[in-house]
Amino acid sequence: NAGVTQTPKFHILKTGQSMTLQCAQDMNHGYMSWYRQDPGMGLRLIYYSAAAGTTDKEVPNGYNVSRLNTEDFPLRLVSAAPSQTSVYLCARLRPGTVNSYEQYFGPGTRLTVT
Amino acid sequence: SQQGEEDPQALSIQEGENATMNCSYKTSINNLQWYRQNSGRGLVHLILIRSNEREKHSGRLRVTLDTSKKSSSLLITASRAADTASYFCATVQTGANNLFFGTGTRLTVIP
Numbered sequence: 691n692a693g694v695t696q697t698p699k700f701h702i703l704k705t706g707q708s709m710t711l712q713c714a715q716d717m718n719h720g721y722m723s724w725y726r727q728d729p730g731m732g733l734r735l736i737y738y739s740a741a742a743g744t745t746d747k748e749v750p751n752g753y754n755v756s757r758l759n760t761e762d763f764p765l766r767l768v769s770a771a772p773s774q775t776s777v778y779l780c781a782r783l784r785p786g787t788v789n790s791y792e793q794y795f796g797p798g799t800r801l802t803v804t
Numbered sequence: 805s806q807q808g809e810e811d812p813q814a815l816s817i818q819e820g821e822n823a824t825m826n827c828s829y830k831t832s833i834n835n836l837q838w839y840r841q842n843s844g845r846g847l848v849h850l851i852l853i854r855s856n857e858r859e860k861h862s863g864r865l866r867v868t869l870d871t872s873k874k875s876s877s878l879l880i881t882a883s884r885a886a887d888t889a890s891y892f893c894a895t896v897q898t899g900a901n902n903l904f905f906g907t908g909t910r911l912t913v914i915p
Contacts, residue, residue: 723902732808732892733847733905740901784849790835791896791903795847 693717694796696780702802703770711765711799713780721783722763723793724755726776733779739763770803777801808893808906816912823880825909827893828873834896836869836876837903842889850878850891855898885915 693716703709715722720741725733737749739757749755752774754766767774777800781793808829817823827836838850853860853869853876860867866879880887890910894903 721901725905730907732907733894733903735902735904738902779847790837790852790854791901792837792849792852793903794849797846 694780694782694794696778696796696799698799699797700800702804703767704804705770705772707770709767709770711767711778711780711801713763713765713796714761715763715782716761717782717785718760719782719785720760721788721791722757723781724763724765725779725781726774727779727798728776736765736778767801767803772803775801775803808895808904810891810893810906810909812909813907814910814912816914817883819883819885819913819915821883823883823887823911823913825878825891825911827876827878827906829876829893829895829904829906830874832898833871834898834900836867837894837896838865838867838876838878839892839894839905840889841892841908847892880911883911883913885913887911888913 695714697712723738724736727733737755742757742760777798779798780796784792808827811826835854837852839847841847851862851867853867864881869876890908892908893906
């Protein structure tokens with residue numbers, strides 16, 4: 691998946707539990723993003739980060755995001771709710787596409803909140 | 805809300821036929837991109853067309869863009885069973901720095 695790894699592949703959480711979805715890239719690209727994908731709704735942006743140490747938009751309720759270094763971009767579910775059941779996709783920019791935002795996506799984490 | 809809506813939601817064709825899927829969007833854009841998603845390879849970038857372009861080709865793919873109608877189409881010629889996948893359009897709105905995805909078209913190519 692073009693140098694973007696995500697762990698775990700699958701996970702089941704109980705309502706109220708917290709967990710961190712891991713995403714890592716093997717290139718030195720600043721821009722990374724998180725999407726969630728639900729049936730019939732396409733992909734919805736959760737958050738993006740232009741560079742390590744930056745926060746670029748308001749983080750949606752229920753999520754926490756950090757970008758301590760360029761390679762890692764973890765997404766934390768603070769207190770999971772069934773509405774957060776989804777497939778979570780992490781992405782980085784394709785080389786040479788800073789201004790057009792073409793992206794490489796990771797394989798995804800399928801998360802179920804019961 | 806979603807920036808793009810795709811039509812049809814699902815499409816089934818015979819191998820060798822052409823497949824056309826359409827995307828409409830709501831605001832002015834810098835570019836429009838098409839992605840393919842199947843279970844084997846995840847979500848993969850196919851092609852990008854900029855707002856000042858009207859048509860672009862890549863192999864068996866042909867993309868058109870009509871900014872006056874805020875719509876785009878993706879044509880896959882001489883389809884193959886391996887083209888079976890979901891296809892998504894995604895836009896970069898003017899002044900924005902992220903992608904907005906449509907809801908996708910599910911294409912099935914019957915061998």
